[in-house]
Amino acid sequence: MGKLDLPAEVSASAYNLPDTTGHFGPYGGTFVAETLIAALDELRDTYESLKDEPAFRAEFEYELKHYVGRPSPIFHARRLSEVAGGAQIYLKREDLNHTGAHKINNVIGQAMVAKHMGKPRVIAETGAGQHGVATATIAARLGMECVVYMGSEDVKRQAANVYRMKLLGATVVPVECGSKTLKDALNEAMRDWVTNVANTFYIIGTVAGPHPYPMMVRDFQSVIGEECKWQMPEMIGRQPDAVIACVGGGSNAMGIFYPYIPYPDVRLIGVEAAGHGISSGMHSASLCAGRPGVLHGNRTYLLQDENGQIIETHSVSAGLDYPGVGPEHAWLKDCGRAEYVAIDDEEALAAFHKTCRMEGIIPALESSHAVAYAMKMAAGMSKDAVLLVNLSGRGDKDMHTVAEKSGIAF
Amino acid sequence: MSRITQTLSALDAAGRKALIPFVTAGDPDLSVTVPLMHTLVEAGADIIELGVPFSDPMADGPTIQRASERALLKKVSLRQVIAAVAEFRTRNTTTPVVLMGYANPIEAMGVDAFADAASAAGADGVLVVDYPPEESREFAKVVRAAGLDVIFLLAPTSTDVRIRAVGEIGSGYIYYVSLKGVTGAGHIDIDAVSKRIPLIRDMVGLPVGVGFGVRDGASAKALASVADAVVIGSRIIEEIENSPADEILPRVKTLLSGIRAAMDSVEVAA
Numbered sequence: 001m002g003k004l005d006l007p008a009e010v011s012a013s014a015y016n017l018p019d020t021t022g023h024f025g026p027y028g029g030t031f032v033a034e035t036l037i038a039a040l041d042e043l044r045d046t047y048e049s050l051k052d053e054p055a056f057r058a059e060f061e062y063e064l065k066h067y068v069g070r071p072s073p074i075f076h077a078r079r080l081s082e083v084a085g086g087a088q089i090y091l092k093r094e095d096l097n098h099t100g101a102h103k104i105n106n107v108i109g110q111a112m113v114a115k116h117m118g119k120p121r122v123i124a125e126t127g128a129g130q131h132g133v134a135t136a137t138i139a140a141r142l143g144m145e146c147v148v149y150m151g152s153e154d155v156k157r158q159a160a161n162v163y164r165m166k167l168l169g170a171t172v173v174p175v176e177c178g179s180k181t182l183k184d185a186l187n188e189a190m191r192d193w194v195t196n197v198a199n200t201f202y203i204i205g206t207v208a209g210p211h212p213y214p215m216m217v218r219d220f221q222s223v224i225g226e227e228c229k230w231q232m233p234e235m236i237g238r239q240p241d242a243v244i245a246c247v248g249g250g251s252n253a254m255g256i257f258y259p260y261i262p263y264p265d266v267r268l269i270g271v272e273a274a275g276h277g278i279s280s281g282m283h284s285a286s287l288c289a290g291r292p293g294v295l296h297g298n299r300t301y302l303l304q305d306e307n308g309q310i311i312e313t314h315s316v317s318a319g320l321d322y323p324g325v326g327p328e329h330a331w332l333k334d335c336g337r338a339e340y341v342a343i344d345d346e347e348a349l350a351a352f353h354k355t356c357r358m359e360g361i362i363p364a365l366e367s368s369h370a371v372a373y374a375m376k377m378a379a380g381m382s383k384d385a386v387l388l389v390n391l392s393g394r395g396d397k398d399m400h401t402v403a404e405k406s407g408i409a410f
Numbered sequence: 411m412s413r414i415t416q417t418l419s420a421l422d423a424a425g426r427k428a429l430i431p432f433v434t435a436g437d438p439d440l441s442v443t444v445p446l447m448h449t450l451v452e453a454g455a456d457i458i459e460l461g462v463p464f465s466d467p468m469a470d471g472p473t474i475q476r477a478s479e480r481a482l483l484k485k486v487s488l489r490q491v492i493a494a495v496a497e498f499r500t501r502n503t504t505t506p507v508v509l510m511g512y513a514n515p516i517e518a519m520g521v522d523a524f525a526d527a528a529s530a531a532g533a534d535g536v537l538v539v540d541y542p543p544e545e546s547r548e549f550a551k552v553v554r555a556a557g558l559d560v561i562f563l564l565a566p567t568s569t570d571v572r573i574r575a576v577g578e579i580g581s582g583y584i585y586y587v588s589l590k591g592v593t594g595a596g597h598i599d600i601d602a603v604s605k606r607i608p609l610i611r612d613m614v615g616l617p618v619g620v621g622f623g624v625r626d627g628a629s630a631k632a633l634a635s636v637a638d639a640v641v642i643g644s645r646i647i648e649e650i651e652n653s654p655a656d657e658i659l660p661r662v663k664t665l666l667s668g669i670r671a672a673m674d675s676v677e678v679a680a
Contacts, residue, residue: 021544031513031540033469035587038567177475178465187468187475194469294513294540295466307487308518309465 015261017331022211022298025334027327030210032297036190039197044212046117051219056112063108064223067141068098070105071227074235074388079358080375087378087385089371090240092228092256094392095363101393102224102252103134107203109220111138114201121145121200125189127154127182128318129161130364130393131205136170146170149189151181154318161397179312182322186296206249207326210297214326221255228388229259240388242267242377246369247340248284248320250329252392257338267339270329271373273315274342282314286325287333287340300327316345316401317365319393343369343376349405351375352395364393365401413534414506414559414582417456418617418638427634428583429454429670430619432510432643434461434477435494436486437650438658443494445659446650451505453663454670459537459641462491462511469539473644476651488515488524492531499532508535508561508582521549525556535559535582543575550579563587564610566602577614583639584614588622604636611638627672634673642669 017024022044030040050056064070072093081089094102107124114122122144126132132148139146148165152174155162165172178184186209193202207214207221225243232239243260245253247270257268275283283289290301295310303311303323315321332338343351348365351372355363363371367390374389381387395402403410411419421428431450435443447458463481467474488511495507509528516524516538528536536553538546543562550560559582564573566588576584586607588599607618620633621641633640646662653661 029545030542031545032542033539033587034542034563034565034568034572035469037542037572038565038569177472178479183466187466190468191471291518293517296468297540302514304514304518306518307485307489308515309482310514311465 017328018211018215022215024328024331026292027300027330028211028214028298029327030297031294031299032210033194035194036210039193040210040212042117043113047113047212047216050113050116060109060112063112064105068104068108069096070223071231072096074228074231076235077359080354080371081378083354083358084375084378086383087241087381087387088383089374089378090232090235090386090388091361091391092224092388094224094252094390095361095367095394099130099134099137100396101130101134101364102221102255102390103131103205103393104137105223105255106205106217106220106251107131107134107138110201110203110216111142111144114144114203115142117201119199119201121147121196122203123147123149123189123192123200124203124205125149125182125185126205127151127185127321128397129154129158129165130319130397132170132172133161133164133168135203135205136165136168139170140168147192148172149175149185149192151175151179151185153180154182154185157318158397182318183296183310206251207254207328208249208296208298208300208324214298214328217251218254218258218328221251222258224252224255224390225257225259228256232388236386239263239266240386241265242269243388243390244269244271244370244374244377245390246271246320246366246392247287247325247329248273248322248366249324250326252390254326254328256390257332261337268332268337269373269377270338270340271369272340272342273317273320273348273369274344275314275316277344278342283342284313284315284320284322285342286323287329288342292330295324298327300324300330301333316348316405317369317398319364319366320369341373343372347372349402352402361391362395363391364395365398367392368395412557412559412582413504414457414508417506418583421456422617422638427637427673428456428617428619428639429630429666429673430457430459430639430641431455431646431666432459432461432641433646433650434463434474434481435491436463436481436484437477437647438480438655439484440486440490440494442658444497446662447498447507448501449659449663450666451502453666455505455666457506457508457639459508459510459643460491460495462488462509462515464512464515467512471644473647473651477647488519489527492527492533495528495533496531506534507532508537509533510537511539513538513540521552525553525558529556529558533558535561537561537563537585539563543572543579547579554581561585566606570613573610573613577616580614580616583617583619584610585641586610586618586620586637600632600636603633607636627669630669631672631675640673
């Protein structure tokens with residue numbers, strides 16, 4: 001496909017997707033049963049009326065500043081850059097947010113919408129547990145009932161996060177259907193929502209799902225890129241040459257990409273999980289190796305078999321272990337504005353250890369994929385080039401996984 | 411006139427209500443599916459909704475999801491489901507068959523290829539759960555051009571604008587579902603349904619079937635008193651699930667015959 005034809009100086013208004021029906025080109029949309037349409041319409045109308053309202057914006061910004069600790073700093077990873085041997089690597093420190101990842105930005109926004117709609121109960125799906133923990137956190141803060149759906153396999157793998165959610169007062173429901181992982185938790189949360197829509201708000205954790213979720217989650221997460229846009233000139237006098245982020249569902253990537261879409265000189269690079277390698281078939285790289293289809297309310301790239309059944313995914317990082325991807329990424333890929341690459345488990349683990357040892361930062365395994373690609377890419381570039389990596393979360397949750405991979409038992 | 415419209419018009423003329431059972435193709439095994447369809451007809455089915463298994467049946471409850479999982483363990487594909495319809499047609503040329511499922515297996519096959527194959531096999535209608543009218547205008551055009559009816563869901567929360575949109579692109583009948591959740595869940599508020607159905611029928615100009623929550627003769631009879639057709643799914647799947655392989659057909663026959671008898675005891679208002 002051809003490159004997006006953007007003039008050198010583009011105003012933000014040149015890119016105004018999704019359209020009014022939630023489509024990003026052929027992607028996105030509202031592929032749900034009729035029973036959910038009224039709830040989605042109500043959500044879309046409420047969000048449209050709230051999003052630019054000054055009082056709503058002010059409350060959101062207040063929460064981000066005082067509860068989350070924003071703005072998150074950007075850090076020049078000098079030693080990592082030296083080891084990589086080329087471009088300078090900068091890290092956007094979303095790992096320093098309250099609850100340890102970018103997830104909280106979106107959850108605060110959606111919980112505020114829920115409160116505005118008078119819904120006393122919030123539900124969420126979670127894979128690794130980060131979105132579940134963020135949702136449980138906000139529910140505790142706002143005094144809302146919280147139910148988190150989590151595949152029973154993930155409940156076993158992520159015992160610490162399950163306990164964190166319970167400490168915060170949430171009910172964690174193990175899902176026994178299908179592959180017993182994130183996608184099944186999402187199915188189950190949707191079912192809960194259809195059944196309890198009168199008093200329940202469904203807080204989706206990524207830029208997927210039916211319209212308006214991909215747009216709304218992107219908007220709430222775009223605080224990440226908005227900050228970078230003034231932080232980078234402050235630090236280096238210009239914008240970076242490339243912005244790099246890991247992509248599972250793709251919320252941290254959309255959050256940092258979106259404000260940079262009108263800057264044609266800034267390359268946008270999404271890093272998917274290649275798991276055991278794309279050729280092994282055991283990976284989660286929907287954009288690099290999938291085909292367009294319909295799942296979870298939107299049209300996007302999916303990992304599916306020849307009969308259109310969704311297949312099981314693999315990644316060392318549970319947060320990237322999803323067979324779909326946000327529809328806006330599908331569009332950015334097709335129109336050429338963003339590039340998508342993949343990093344396998346071994347490369348991500350190596351980057352994880354390097355970041356720990358060289359910078360004193362323990363990154364999430366998800367974010368380690370982005371660091372790994374940045375180091376690879378930096379090697380072939382000049383010392384003046386600048387790569388900005390979204391360090392979307394911290395790796396405390398991954399201690400068990402990494403220890404196990406290193407043959408260490410706690 | 412399509413086989414679905416013929417069937418529903420004839421029933422209406424005779425003062426009877428349509429009984430529409432749902433089963434998932436390939437549950438528990440593809441070899442059961444065609445004999446099961448014939449059994450459903452013998453037990454009084456007027457139209458059969460044949461579920462196409464999908465890995466992520468978001469709008470279905472646990473019962474129908476389990477049926478999908480059993481079929482997928484046997485790797486049952488959309489093409490095989492269509493082949494089962496063709497086999498059914500060798501012995502039955504009168505009972506309409508509606509393929510019901512999700513968008514992705516159809517898109518993976520290709521909408522044109524699907525419409526041609528389903529039509530050639532003798533299927534009569536298609537209901538794609540996650541294709542609401544705003545996302546399926548093109549699909550509806552292709553499928554109707556192949557001679558198939560496109561059946562849509564409507565819910566208690568559907569607005570008049572949406573109901574009219576369904577009237578423009580839908581055909582065959584309307585499947586009116588209870589809002590309260592997924593397939594197999596809860597019970598239906600008969601009073602509310604009885605008020606809503608005549609309005610929908612007027613706006614859409616199609617017969618209205620009701621489903622989601624029909625468990626037995628009594629609930630079927632209550633719905634038959636207000637709707638043109640009664641859809642029953644999860645209860646049949648439960649019977650299949652709980653029967654030894656050699657008792658599936660007789661047990662389903664007993665269950666559905668009982669429901670048919672209860673429905674036929676309804677007095678139809680003029």
